[in-house]
Amino acid sequence: MEEIKVVIVEDDDEIRNGLAYLINSSPGFLCLAKYSNSEDFLKDFLQKKKDKNYVLPDVILMDINLPGMSGIECIKKIKETNKSIQIMVLTVFEDHDTIYKSLKAGATGYILKKTATTELLDAIKDIYNGGSPMSSQIARKVVLSFQEQKTSNETQNLTPREQEILNYLAMGYRYKEIAALLFISVETVRTHIRNIYEKLHVQSRMEAVLKLQQK
Incomplete structure (x- = not known):
């Protein structure tokens, strides 16, 4: 190893x-x-x-x-x-x-x-x-922070499922863990994440979280 x-x-x-x-x-x-x-x-x-x-x-x-x-x-x-x-x-x-x-x-x-x-x-x-x-305390603060922010036109375009997946991403969950929690395949999770990145015009998990945190 x-x-x-x-x-x-x-x-x-x-x-x-x-x-x-x-x-x-x-x-x-x-x-x-x-x-x-x-x-x-x-x-x-x-x-x-x-x-x-x-x-x-x-x-x-x-x-x-x-x-x-x-x-x-x-x-x-x-x-x-x-x-x-x-x-x-x-x-x-x-x-x-x-x-x-x-x-x-x-x-x-x-x-x-x-x-x-x-x-x-x-x-x-x-x-x-x-x-x-x-x-866990930090992940909770991050999630609450962007949930409390007024959503921009970009974030309003996210579906409820995409928002849910983004919440899990912000908390550090891996693709396999998200798939298990939502009873969907890993490939479906990847598809949702690709759509999230495209809608928010970002290329990574942290960019997406930061985009939601912006006031």
């Missing part, structure tokens, strides 16, 4: 070292490096990226409240240089504004620090495999 390569950006020494230990002691995971601030990480990342032999991380665990450059700003800069790297926010912040700004900056996962270690490892696997993991 190929190891999932992880980089940690976290200013709390105890949390940073604990995460590194957890990752390195878990089969199928490898902590490539750990940093206490955004500046050191970006400097190292941009320097090493020039080396063709440099092994890029698969997943970056990013704190938000960092000294100097914030985690959100760091996410933006990472995505400007490499759009394929998956970034999962790991934070204590649960407010709508921070969640929205993190997802808009390019994060594809949002997990709270109080998450159990087994769930955290599952979330890293999920984001590596193309999912968008979120703590």
Whole structure:
């Protein structure tokens, strides 16, 4: 089994070292490096990226409240240089504004620090495999947020079933899980999602969720 390569950006020494230990002691995971601030990480990342032999991380665990450059700003800069790297926010912040700004900056996962270690490892696997993991509290906030927003002309075009599927996508459910919940085939789910993306003029799950969140 190929190891999932992880980089940690976290200013709390105890949390940073604990995460590194957890990752390195878990089969199928490898902590490539750990940093206490955004500046050191970006400097190292941009320097090493020039080396063709440099092994890029698969997943970056990013704190938000960092000294100097914030985690959100760091996410933006990472995505400007490499759009394929998956970034999962790991934070204590649960407010709508921070969640929205993190997802808009390019994060594809949002997990709270109080998450159990087994769930955290599952979330890293999920984001590596193309999912968008979120703590249940965060997923609920995201869904409630766009349900409360006035719908635009684009979102009004979604059918009730498409809206239902989009809700499940926002909560991090996979296609197979959605199919099982709605008693339809995975291919039918894919068809609905293609229609959702076309109606909202987006190309990914996060773009669709953000489109619904826009005021």
